[in-house]
Amino acid sequence: MIKLTVNGESHSLDVDPDMPLLWALRDVLGLTGTKYGCGIARCGACYVHMDGHTLPSCVTPVSAAEGKAITTIEGVDSDTAQAVRTAWAELNVVQCGYCQSGQIMSAIDLLNGNADPDDAAINKAMQGNLCRCNTYARIRQAIRQAAASLRAQGGEA
Amino acid sequence: MNAPFKLTRRQFLIRSLSTGAGLTLALYLPGCGREPEADTGTAGPGQAGARIAPEVEFEPNAFVRILPDDRVEVVIKHLEMGQGTFTGLATLVAEELDADWSQIVPVPAPADPERYNNLLWGKLQGTGGSTAIANAYTQMRQAGATARHMLVQAAAAEWGVPAAQIQVSKGVLSHADSGRKARFGELAAAAAEQPVPEEVLLKEPEEFTLIGTFLPRLDNAAKLDGSAVYTQDIQLPDMRVAVVAHPPRFGAKVRGFDASAAKQVRGVIEVIEIPTGVAVLADNTWSAIKGREALEVEWDESAAFRMSSEEILADYRDRAKGPAAVARSEGDTAGALERASTRLTAAMHMPYLAHAAMEPLNCVMQLTEDGCEIWNGEQFQTVDQQNVARVLGLEPGQVKINMLYAGGSFGRRANPHSDYLVETAHIVKSAQGNAPVKLVWTREDDMLGGYYRPFYYHELEAGLDGEGMPVAWRHRIVGQSIMTGTVMEGGMVKDGVDATSVEGAANLPYAIPNLEVDLVTTELPVTVQWWRSVGSTHTAFAVETFIDRLARAAGRDPVDYRRGLLRGHPRHLGVLELAAEKAGWGRPLPEGRARGVAVHESFNSYVAEVAEVSIGDNGRINVERVVIAVDCGVAVNPDIIRAQMEGGMAYGLSAALMSEITLEDGQVVQSNFDGYEVLGIDRMPEVEVHIVPSTEPPTGVGEPATPVIAPAVANALSVLTGEDFDRLPLRLAV
Ligand code: FES
Ligand code: FES
Numbered sequence: 005m006i007k008l009t010v011n012g013e014s015h016s017l018d019v020d021p022d023m024p025l026l027w028a029l030r031d032v033l034g035l036t037g038t039k040y041g042c043g044i045a046r047c048g049a050c051y052v053h054m055d056g057h058t059l060p061s062c063v064t065p066v067s068a069a070e071g072k073a074i075t076t077i078e079g080v081d082s083d084t085a086q087a088v089r090t091a092w093a094e095l096n097v098v099q100c101g102y103c104q105s106g107q108i109m110s111a112i113d114l115l116n117g118n119a120d121p122d123d124a125a126i127n128k129a130m131q132g133n134l135c136r137c138n139t140y141a142r143i144r145q146a147i148r149q150a151a152a153s154l155r156a157q158g159g160e161a
Numbered sequence: 162m163n164a165p166f167k168l169t170r171r172q173f174l175i176r177s178l179s180t181g182a183g184l185t186l187a188l189y190l191p192g193c194g195r196e197p198e199a200d201t202g203t204a205g206p207g208q209a210g211a212r213i214a215p216e217v218e219f220e221p222n223a224f225v226r227i228l229p230d231d232r233v234e235v236v237i238k239h240l241e242m243g244q245g246t247f248t249g250l251a252t253l254v255a256e257e258l259d260a261d262w263s264q265i266v267p268v269p270a271p272a273d274p275e276r277y278n279n280l281l282w283g284k285l286q287g288t289g290g291s292t293a294i295a296n297a298y299t300q301m302r303q304a305g306a307t308a309r310h311m312l313v314q315a316a317a318a319e320w321g322v323p324a325a326q327i328q329v330s331k332g333v334l335s336h337a338d339s340g341r342k343a344r345f346g347e348l349a350a351a352a353a354e355q356p357v358p359e360e361v362l363l364k365e366p367e368e369f370t371l372i373g374t375f376l377p378r379l380d381n382a383a384k385l386d387g388s389a390v391y392t393q394d395i396q397l398p399d400m401r402v403a404v405v406a407h408p409p410r411f412g413a414k415v416r417g418f419d420a421s422a423a424k425q426v427r428g429v430i431e432v433i434e435i436p437t438g439v440a441v442l443a444d445n446t447w448s449a450i451k452g453r454e455a456l457e458v459e460w461d462e463s464a465a466f467r468m469s470s471e472e473i474l475a476d477y478r479d480r481a482k483g484p485a486a487v488a489r490s491e492g493d494t495a496g497a498l499e500r501a502s503t504r505l506t507a508a509m510h511m512p513y514l515a516h517a518a519m520e521p522l523n524c525v526m527q528l529t530e531d532g533c534e535i536w537n538g539e540q541f542q543t544v545d546q547q548n549v550a551r552v553l554g555l556e557p558g559q560v561k562i563n564m565l566y567a568g569g570s571f572g573r574r575a576n577p578h579s580d581y582l583v584e585t586a587h588i589v590k591s592a593q594g595n596a597p598v599k600l601v602w603t604r605e606d607d608m609l610g611g612y613y614r615p616f617y618y619h620e621l622e623a624g625l626d627g628e629g630m631p632v633a634w635r636h637r638i639v640g641q642s643i644m645t646g647t648v649m650e651g652g653m654v655k656d657g658v659d660a661t662s663v664e665g666a667a668n669l670p671y672a673i674p675n676l677e678v679d680l681v682t683t684e685l686p687v688t689v690q691w692w693r694s695v696g697s698t699h700t701a702f703a704v705e706t707f708i709d710r711l712a713r714a715a716g717r718d719p720v721d722y723r724r725g726l727l728r729g730h731p732r733h734l735g736v737l738e739l740a741a742e743k744a745g746w747g748r749p750l751p752e753g754r755a756r757g758v759a760v761h762e763s764f765n766s767y768v769a770e771v772a773e774v775s776i777g778d779n780g781r782i783n784v785e786r787v788v789i790a791v792d793c794g795v796a797v798n799p800d801i802i803r804a805q806m807e808g809g810m811a812y813g814l815s816a817a818l819m820s821e822i823t824l825e826d827g828q829v830v831q832s833n834f835d836g837y838e839v840l841g842i843d844r845m846p847e848v849e850v851h852i853v854p855s856t857e858p859p860t861g862v863g864e865p866a867t868p869v870i871a872p873a874v875a876n877a878l879s880v881l882t883g884e885d886f887d888r889l890p891l892r893l894a895v
Contacts, residue, residue: 020427020447027447031402036394037387039568040446041519042604046834049519077387093381096800099808100243101384102391102519102568127843134834136519136569137243138811140845142804 006066010035011079021067026050028066029076037077037105041134048133051106052076058113060132077105084115084154091150099137107133111147119158120151218349221311221357223276224304225254226268231332231346233260238270238277238297240288240540241380242518242567242574243808244863245801248378249294250301252797256371257305257364260345261332267379269564272542286542289575289691291764291861294797298859299363306361308352315351316343366795366856375800380566391566395525395536397597401430401442403588404449404601406458408438410465410827411611411686415439415458422455432456435587437580442592446601466686467827470616474510477618477639477683485637485679486657488667492675497633501624505714507707509621509887511699512821514614514692515837520568521607524585527597532559533589535582538567540575544648548579552586571693571812576612577647580688605832613822614692615641619703623673629715630725633675636666636703641689642682657682661691665700665763665868670733671708671726687824693812697763697868702889705759705872710885719758719876720746732792733760735853736769740790743851744771754785757877759869765860767792767853770810770869772846774877780893782818784846784874789866791850794857802862803850809866810848815840817871819890 006017010033017032024043029035029052038061041049045060052061053075088111091097098104107130114121114129121129126147135143219227226234235251247267255265270277274284280296309329316334317324320341328335335342366372383389408414418439420432428448433440441452468476498504525536532555539545539562546557553560567574576582585600592598602610617640624633642659644650653660658667658680667678692698712722720741727734737760741747744756753775760769773786789806796802819838823830831837875886884894 020451023445023447027445030394031396031445031447034396035387036390036396039391039520040393041521042834044604044833044835047519047604089385092385093377096378096381096804098243098378098381098384099245099804100241100519100567100569101380101389104384105387108385130842132841134519134839134841136517136571136812136839138808138815138840138845139804140811140840140842141807141848143842144845 007070008066008074009072010074011076017066019066021065023066024062025052025064025066025069025074026061029061035076035078039102039105041103046134047103048106048110049103051109051133053080053109053113056113056116058110077108080109080112082112083157084112084150087150087154087157088112088115088146091146091153095142095146095149097139097142097146099139103133103135103137107135107143111143111150114147115151115154119155121147218346219308219311219353221308221352222304224301225258225308227308227345227349227352229346229349231264231344232266233258233264233332233345234266234268236270237267238286239293240538240564240567240570240574242288242538242540242570244293244805245378245798246288246293247380248376249798249801250297251379252371252376253298253301254305256369257302258309259329259331259370262371262376264332264345265379271564272539272546272560272562274543278543285544287544287575288540289572291766291863291865293861294859295765295861298797302363303361306363307358310358310361311352311355312345312348314355315348316341319348319351372795372797373799376798378801389566391520391568392523392525392536392538393520393568393601395565395599397525397527400525400597400599401444401592402446402449402599402601403440403442403585404446404453404603405435405437405584405606406439406441406453406456407606407610408460408465410462410467411688413460413462413465416461417459419457422457423452426452426455428452431593433588433591435584435591437584437587440588442588442598449601450603465827468685469825470512470823473616473685473824474618477510477616478508480681480683481618481620481637481639483681485681487677487679488658488663489676489678494633494635494675494677497675498622498624498635501632502627503625503629503714505623505625505710507621507710507885507887509619509703509706511617511702511889512823513616513687514698514816514820515608515822515831516571516573516692517608517837517839518567518569518571518573521604522573522581522602522610523600524582525597525599526582526585526589528553528589528595529561532561533586534561534563536563536565537582538565538570538574540567540570541579544577545579545582549582549586552583553590572691572695573612576690577649580612604834608822608832608837609829611688612690613687614698615643615689617699619699621703621707623707623711625711625715629717631671631673631711634669634673634677636678637681638662638666638679638700639681640683641685641687643689643691643695645682661696663700664696665761666696666704669704670730670762671723672728673726693809694763694864694867697761698816701759701761701868702871702875705761705869706875706886709757709872709876709879713879718747723760732767733762736760736767736790736792739851739853740769740771740788743790743849744773744788746771753881755877755880757873757875757880759872759876761865761869763865763868766862766865768806768865768869770866770873772870772873772877774874774881776881776893780895782874782878782891782893784814784818784844786847787849787870787873789848789850790853791862791865792853792855793862793865794855794859796852796855797859799852802852805862806850806866807848809862809864810870811840811845813867813870814846814874816889817874817891818844821890
């Protein structure tokens with residue numbers, strides 16, 4: 005049995021310990037917001053947070069996630085997450101949307117560690133997340149907008 | 162699983178609503194045979210049956226339903242694959258209905274070529290060719306206007322006031338003198354009793370309140386919290402996930418296989434041979450993948466294709482010397498070339514390209530008592546129904562399709578042979594029992610699986626007069642036909658010329674008196690298909706880089722040179738001038754940067770792009786900034802137009818800079834994003850989009866930005882390096 009904590013809930017999974025976390029989340033736990041795009045850590049569609057940082061779930065064996073806090077797109081719900089979603093919606097970033105769970109997880113991780121990322125920092129943090137609809141220009145803009153709104157919130161507090 | 166939509170209490174026999182544009186509002190004919198129902202009660206595809214549909218109060222036609230709680234459901238007949246069709250088609254209904262944007266709920270249409278056909282394709286339902294807004298512009302507006310008319314009549318009757326005095330705005334009807342007001346939901350039941358109008362008046366463009374404005378996309382919310390449902394996300398009780406071992410080369414077949422090790426893999430249920438390979442069925446995706454790894458297949462490669470990309474190119478060069486089918490011929494091209502003061506020639510080639518949508522291909526299918534049911538991001542309903550029905554021995558109408566979101570497509574999900582659906586049908590047919598099957602193509606299956614943009618070879622020759630202006634133009638194209646062997650062949654292939662092979666070349670807009678464009682069609686086992694912007698993916702590069710070479714040879718500015726040749730093409734000229742102006746054409750740039758321009762029409766939309774390019778220390782081509790001008794008629798959703806220009810351009814930029822599918826000994830070399838490189842955020846240029854104001858009927862925007870970027874970048878590189886560029890992806894001389 006593999007014990008997993010996902011979005012704050014504990015689960016016991018009777019699966020092959022080598023099963024990638026991606027398939028455990030999707031096929032076993034039914035959390036399908038995390039997507040499959042490449043299976044080789046080259047696209048970012050499957051990114052989740054493990055102890056707060058992005059990680060490609062497609063190459064992470066489910067056994068390596070034991071004892072860690074896993075957060076998926078369904079569960080991510082911080083002020084940063086809210087600011088990111090708001091900016092994404094205001095700028096109509098999404099197109100097909102298939103890459104966007106991963107984009108959002110990376111953007112949240114970036115903003116948690118950098119309150120005012122410049123384009124170089126954005127490019128570096130986001131370059132693992134491919135988007136075949138090429139929403140990149142809006143992603144850059146949305147991250148700057150989310151950062152500005154978080155800084156403004158911080159200023160008010 | 163799928164709760165059927167409840168029939169409304171009142172249904173209408175709508176007589177044919179013929180209107181000025183000659184379009185017919187889709188009819189809803191109760192009691193006339195099979196009536197597939199749109200999924201309802203949800204804010205997007207993929208949740209069919211998630212809850213019982215509320216009873217519809219008022220359903221005046223196949224596209225609009227008004228619910229008692231005031232929601233307005235708009236039935237969307239096209240696939241939402243990112244291009245924004247949910248938002249776009251709903252905008253048209255909401256505009257004429259005078260609804261409030263917040264009450265609009267898009268609902269995917271069922272497969273039904275009678276009601277939901279693409280009006281530009283006859284009785285065929287499907288999405289492609291940048292036609293969604295173009296074909297449905299009047300149809301959807303009429304649907305909204307019809308509903309509005311009936312609501313107004315109902316209010317007039319209830320309130321005892323003249324209909325002409327009733328105002329409608331943001332989902333509320335009101336009568337100023339009496340002070341009466343009602344929301345749509347309140348009047349829906351009464352509206353349903355009103356006769357359906359024979360004709361409705363549509364708004365004039367100056368009356369629009371939603372068209373032309375910024376609207377939030379209707380699929381934003383579901384795509385930001387992971388709840389949007391794609392084919393990959395479908396889980397049905399007892400479902401098997403199927404992963405297929407496909408042949409390593411085109412033309413290879415299964416000779417035999419040993420499934421014993423595969424069957425040892427935990428979760429694997431069965432292993433079956435199908436025409437396209439050997440399918441491993443398991444109770445989860447990972448087990449199916451592992452099962453396939455453990456499977457031993459012996460392939461019969463006696464008829465396998467074994468050429469390399471280099472050999473194909475060499476072969477095409479030879480064939481270019483042979484006979485060709487004429488696509489367009491004007492004047493005396495040979496004679497004019499003889500007499501020209503200067504002659505220029507070029508030979509170019511472009512590789513096979515994979516669509517590589519973010520969601521690899523997949524399909525869910527189940528046999529049911531009365532046929533079969535499909536869950537899919539469905540781009541080609543009518544063709545897929547026919548092809549699947551043929552495999553399963555059904556009538557097309559017995560193939561029920563649940564429409565889901567697609568994680569991109571770029572053409573791939575509309576396959577004329579329904580390849581991935583047919584594969585699923587064979588699995589479903591051969592598997593034991595009636596369990597639903599989800600076919601999952603891994604990224605490798607998707608990239609190795611063919612149906613590429615064809616490899617092309619082009620030869621061009623031009624003659625200039627003493628002033629440097631072209632007097633003769635000869636253009637020969639060599640490559641595979643996309644349409645031959647498909648249901649579209651009859652309409653698209655004439656006298657040996659597949660229109661999609663020469664589009665963008667045969668309709669050259671430049672005024673050149675002697676002109677010949679011809680085509681050598683090749684046949685190879687490598688399967689090919691339309692790829693975002695189809696023929697223009699290669700012809701725009703050939704034409705727009707060659708015209709720049711002519712301008713350079715003439716010592717002329719490339720914008721000015723084109724200007725002189727585009728008389729009689731005001732819309733080309735309009736976007737060219739706008740892009741040049743916004744890009745600061747002619748103004749100095751920092752050292753090491755140069756601009757390049759290209760202009761091209763596809764799908765009746767006109768796009769010009771100016772690219773600012775530099776070359777990095779590492780020899781990398783940096784596209785710093787791109788200015789795009791587009792003329793697509795009435796701009797229904799300007800923000801979505803901008804998004805399609807940004808994304809479409811960048812999709813073409815991947816192909817310009819890095820992507821290619823190559824063959825070695827018949828095997829595809831690139832199998833995933835490590836080999837098939839695509840644009841990442843770090844190489845995304847700054848983009849600016851300018852829309853030409855227009856009252857022309859709207860045309861598509863999903864594709865036309867894609868083909869224009871490669872020539873614009875190549876032309877800038879030529880300024881920087883003094884070299885000509887004759888291949889894609891672009892490579893600097895070392
Ligand atoms: S699916 Fe994990 S990075 Fe692509
Ligand atoms: S939005 Fe389609 S892949 Fe990113």
